[in-house]
Amino acid sequence: MSTYNYEVTEEQAKKRIDKLLAEQLEEVSRSQIQLWIEQGHVTVNSKEVKANYKCQAGDNIQWSIPETEPLQVEAENIPLHILYEDADVLVVNKPRGVVVHPSAGHETGTLVNALLHHCNDLSGINGIERPGIVHRIDKDTSGLLVVAKNDYAHIHLSKQLSEKRVERKYEAIVHGAIPHEKGLVEAPIGRDPKDRQRMAVTEKGKPAITHFRVIERFPDYTHIECALETGRTHQIRVHMKYIGYPLLGDPKYGPRKTWDTNGQILHAKKLGFLHPRKKEWMEFETELPEYFTEVLEQIKKTY
Structure with missing residues (x-):
């Protein structure tokens, strides 16, 4: 189980803890965070709190990401256009017409289905339907996405997104x-x-x-x-x-x-971020698609 710490700033004082964490972990839903709080996976100054707790400047928030259950989404042999891959991240050029992750009406044929066939070491922060997904683009929008292959990478990339440091x-x-x-x-x-x-x-x-x-x-x-x-x-x-x-x-x-x-x-067309482990700035760019x-x-x- 991975554990993370965050210190509340003066500007964030009086914010509800579930809202503050949802802002820091941009692609983790507020309802997911509320569930973590309810299950005791979030503490403030080493004490359990409720979702409506009003944070104070200097509070030390600690949260643990619970182990996820085995992925139930089916792996499918769908071609992927991968621009970069290492042990932590994967950058993919999503074609138009492909949904990023399974949902009602789109249980198969998604980018996640293809990613699971390509590799089974994806972060579990977003649950069994959205493994590795840090940010999304619409079905009929094409282009670049960064995928997290572990929880460490996911947390760091989410923080960059919330702090507006991803290009x-x-x-x-x-x-x-x-x-x-x-x-x-x-x-x-x-x-x-x-x-x-x-x-x-x-x-x-x-x-x-x-x-x-x-x-x-x-x-x-x-x-x-x-x-x-x-x-x-x-x-x-x-x-x-x-x-x-x-x-x-x-x-x-x-x-x-x-x-x-x-x-x-x-x-x-363009995507730039700080590599979560190497701490190197990485930039990627694609050609405009045929459509x-x-x-x-x-x-x-x-x-």
Whole structure:
């Protein structure tokens, strides 16, 4: 069982312990953390607390990750495009149309199913359905993901994500000609109160920050690069819709009359992080996939 320590800062004082840990371990759900607390796997100053405990500056939080039960998700022989792999991490280029981890309606054919066939030494922090998964991208978004092969790597990568130290850059095509060369969207994202299947900019949402710059502009479309400071669900899709430039082909957040592209034109092109054990900065970049370049060519031919 792995044990970790964290000291509460002045800025974090008075926060609930379950909320604070959820912010530090960005891809571990708050409900999972509450279960750890209930089971006695989390202590403050060596004493067990409840999930609603208000942290004090200088508190020493210690949590132990319980041993996970044997993985029940089926390993499947699905090809993987791996850019890098060692004993701690694996960087993979996820193709469009592949779901990251099993869920209702997507029990097989996911990236996790493929990873389990490739290697069985994945971190267990996120349970039997999401082994190794530190961060996610949508089914119809392609691109780079880092996978943790053990709990040590997972904790360190999650901390980098929560502290905004992971570099994540995407390329996208949006509706409309963005007049300025670059911009910043800082707007909280949460569940859409009118539709729980969608996300939206809402006062009760979690902080979300997206930077963007124009790569190429057309009369009715713009090719952009987006850099994420935070990693909220559907963040780029929601933020670009919010400022009036929804992603081309986006069936959830785009206009009714958009291109029939089988999903949004969005690719996670660049990824950078500090290796959890080597403490070396690592950067990876992919070429734009064929579906993306084909749409770009069609747009260029139109004008």
